[in-house]
Amino acid sequence: MTVDELATHREVFQQPGVWREAAALLADRRDEVDAFLAPLLARPDLRIVLTGAGTSAFAGEVLAPALTRALRRRVDAVATTDIVSNPREVFAEQVPTLLVSFARSGDSPESVAATQLATTCLESVHQLVITCNADGRLAREHDESATSFVLLMPPATNDRGFAMTSSFTSMLLTAWLALAPGQDADLADRLAVGAEQVLSRADDVAKLTAGGYDRVVYLGSGPLGGLARESALKLLELTAGEVVSYYDTALGFRHGPKAVLRAGTLAVVYLSNDAYTRQYDLDIAAELRTAIGAENVLVVSAGESPDAWQLDGLAGVDDAALALPFVVIAQLLALRFSLRLGRTPDNPFPDGEVNRVVEGVTIHPLPR
Template sequence: MTDTYQEVHQQPAVWRETAAMLASRSTRIGEFLEPILAQPDLRIVLTGAGTSAFAGQILAPALSRALRRRVEAIATTDIVSNPQEMFAENVPTLLVSFARSGDSPESVAAAELAVACLRSVHQLVITCNADGQLARKHAADPSALVLLMPPATNDRGFAMTSSFTSMLLTAWLILAPQQDLQLADQLATATERLLARADELTQYATRRYERIVYLGSGPLGGLARESALKLLELTAGQVVSYHDTPLGFRHGPKAVLDERTLAVVYLSNDPYTRQYDQDIATELRAAIGADNVLVVDAQSGDGDSALQIEGAYGVNDTLLALPYVVIAQLLALGFSVALGRTPDNPFPDGEVNRVVQGVTIHPLRS
């Protein structure tokens, strides 16, 4: 059994452990966040690199709606290369950093650049590594709060799996107003049922698809991007993956479809949005055949659904991304094994590394 396999399958247990940790620290979390969130002109920036950046992309649309304020997802890679543009508006800012290791050069530099560019900044560090630079640097900072995920989330495998979902869950539960920590148990139970049916996804890996397209709307657009990255990572680029929104896909990217393409459509729980998701699913079935379209849904009674996530009906699309992404992780694992790759280390020659290397952080000159 590979580490990656274990880390995918441990996620329900990790989510329950994460919720218990948040409950135990609820007083400290409230003391830190409540005065910050009370600022009427506060800007919230969600940041990270790669998969950690996509956590922000999933969260930002729904958090903006829930908090009725501006919430933006900006990758650390964009902050580091263009800090004066990313922090052009000098307003009170809460920088929320997602980091598995906390040792990526851009993660550390983005936090420092926020302080250099802004007159008022607080930092919320959500990380899986107590020994990482990001955690150690901000542990004693009165303007910062470090939230450590359960130790098992510091994935040993190459790809981020349980680290990603635990950090995403944490941010939603503490930043979105009036959240019930029992949601973690509900999602864990739904995902346990899904994992018990993991073999249903094996058939797709055996079909030797050359391309996979992931489509999702709103928060699920960020999920589509993360899904595409998981496949690229675990197959070392041998299976090409694409991502888009259902409406955006028609505007050119649809040209990627051919007879060796699998399309995965994530259906929203929002009744208005899901109409567009269902429309593209119907169109794709007509274009490439129903057998080549995997529709993922949390609602029952929809005859178009190929795979239903039981027990996730009605949850916000941000949280729906948790069981949905497990499907993408399982597909990536299946394709990796089918291609003879090693999921824990798909790049044995070091072309791509678990913690990014080779980045030079240049000094900022005003």
């Protein structure tokens, strides 16, 4: 099988097209979405909780700080795995809550259990389900609920490959467009053009994997901190842990985690579009160039920056949206590292140690 025949390769490269499709699907349902969300967002005491497991949880980590700023209200990212294991802590406050669930398949045990526990623990809860699988249990259970709204992604985003790629980015884009006010009508297209710039340089990304690296560090600030975490997971998944990956924030990295640096380390720094935050990203990039050599530091930017990989046409875009074209670089790195190591990216765990849809989880009843 050639690289072009891999589902993971196809799903990475289809992203510009499915982002445009996802934005069009949301536009077609805009009146319905607004009718559901507007009364909730009008409540000053509304708490928004963004949830999912694994990569789906990291969509929430990217969005939460950006939505807090855009909506000027409390927005928390809490993984379904934390909700299921500690529901009384997560839902300790009896405040009106909008639970936004991200799920590729919607069939993982925690996805459904988290929504049920929210209903059990809270007196007032509405649920926005964003999923790639119309036949998944999560979509089916919430489709007819008067307090829920289900947003389906384009069918192609229900990735067949092991790792979430187009599913992650399409759900993230849809949530941002649905919840963040005042977004430009052409935002999805601008992001798609940015991703096309990345994909046109896929061979340049592949060359990085020939550098003898056995560990990769991803750093980002604010919403791009969540992106760094997702980037590290992609590499860990597709290389089955053979390449060590690490993530942190630009400022947090110096406080101990910098010890991960050694010969054979590639560092990727995502530069924020926020002028203030960007200063800290540039500081750590300069420090890394001194520590491990400029040739081992990849800086990614949407604005002019010396010695950075610059994506054009994205100036002024919020960091949460900027995460979409930026993550394509991490996806390509993970794919190419996997192939170079002789792994099968579509199924990096042939013995089933880790599964596409998590298995082996027992959902225990919550005592009254």
